[in-house]
Amino acid sequence: MSKFQKTNDFNEIVYGRRSIKVYDPTVKISREEMIEILEKASKAPSSINMQPWRFVVIDTEEGKEKLAPLSRFNKEKVLSSSAVIAVFGDKKNFDYAEEIYSNAVELGYMPQEVKDAQINAFTPYYANMSEDVMKDTIMLDAGLVSMQLMLVARAYGYDTNPIGGYEKDQIAESFGLEKDRYIPIMLLTIGKAANEGFQSYRLPVDTITEWR
Numbered sequence: 001m002s003k004f005q006k007t008n009d010f011n012e013i014v015y016g017r018r019s020i021k022v023y024d025p026t027v028k029i030s031r032e033e034m035i036e037i038l039e040k041a042s043k044a045p046s047s048i049n050m051q052p053w054r055f056v057v058i059d060t061e062e063g064k065e066k067l068a069p070l071s072r073f074n075k076e077k078v079l080s081s082s083a084v085i086a087v088f089g090d091k092k093n094f095d096y097a098e099e100i101y102s103n104a105v106e107l108g109y110m111p112q113e114v115k116d117a118q119i120n121a122f123t124p125y126y127a128n129m130s131e132d133v134m135k136d137t138i139m140l141d142a143g144l145v146s147m148q149l150m151l152v153a154r155a156y157g158y159d160t161n162p163i164g165g166y167e168k169d170q171i172a173e174s175f176g177l178e179k180d181r182y183i184p185i186m187l188l189t190i191g192k193a194a195n196e197g198f199q200s201y202r203l204p205v206d207t208i209t210e211w212r
C-alpha cells in the first residue's frame, strides 16, 4: 500500500461512502497524493481504451473563488473542500489512439498485429462518429472514471460529492479549456469530511433487477 493510502477495506470504502457537503477547510491534499489518486482512478475501463476523461484540479484559493459563482447551491462544498476536480470529456480523444496503442505494444501488453487491426478498424469509425454517439460514449466513460475516483478517494481517507448542479456552459472557458472540445461531466469535491453526512436509501435489488 502506498504511503498515502489509508485503507484497503472494500466494505468500508463502499458502504462508508456518502456525498459529503462540508469539509475541514484546513486540510490540503498535496499534488503528489492527488496525482496518485488520479492515476488509480484512471485505471477505470473505457470504450476501446480511449480514456476520454480530462481533469482540472482546482486546489488553489483563486481557482475556488472563480468556481464558487459557477457552482450554484454547491458553494459551501466547493469552498470548504481541499480541491474540486472538474471532470471533462475530450471530444478529440481519438487523437491519442496512436500513443495509447503504441505504448501498449512497446510494454508487451498487445501484439503489433492487434494494434494495427484495431487502429485500422477504429480510425474510420471514430472519424465518422456522430456527435450524439461521441457524447454518449464520453459520458459513459467519464462516469466510470468519476465513480472510481470517488472510491479511490475513500481508500485515501477522503470523501467526495459528485456535483451536477453548476454552470456547465461556462466551466470549460472559465478554466482555459476550449468549450467546443471539452464536455463538462461533473464536479467532484474532495476533502476530509467535517461531519458524517447523511445515509441515503437504495431501492432493493428486486426492484432494479430482472432475471431471465
Ligand SMILES: Cc1cc2nc3c(=O)[nH]c(=O)nc-3n(C[C@H](O)[C@H](O)[C@H](O)COP(=O)(O)O)c2cc1C
Residues within 6 Å of the ligand: 017, 018, 019, 020, 074, 161, 162, 163, 164, 165, 166, 186, 198, 199, 200
Ligand atoms: C451526476 C450526479 C450529480 C449530482 N449533483 C449534486 C449536486 O449538484 N449537489 C449535491 O449536493 N449533490 C449532488 N449529487 C449527489 C446525490 O444527491 C447523491 O449521490 C445521492 O443523493 C445519494 O447519496 P450518497 O452519494 O450519499 O450515497 C449528485 C450525484 C450525481 C451522481
